[in-house]
Amino acid sequence: MTESDGDQPTRQRWILIRRSISGPDEITYYLACAPLDATVTDMVHIAGSRWKIEECFQSAKNECGLDQYEVRRYVGCYRHIILLFMLVQAFLAVMAV
Incomplete structure (x- = not known):
């Protein structure tokens, strides 16, 4: 289609x-x-990269408390909180190494 x-x-x-x-x-x-x-190869590659993003979110939920946050509005969450949690997760990953 x-x-x-x-x-x-x-x-x-x-x-x-x-x-x-x-x-x-x-x-x-x-x-x-x-x-x-x-192409099919492009679509498979993009779908496969989605798992890395899902693992990142799961790690943020476990390590940083992302699942504890109540979102009042989508815009506020998207612009500020998600970025903050990803920065905290990156910091924790660097500290773990």
């Missing part, structure tokens, strides 16, 4: 399905919207 800007399509939609090697019953689905020239 493609998205268009007028008469010409500009983006295409993808669905990626990932099965775990260690647990074949574990299946993950990704919905993506990408430029027309994106």
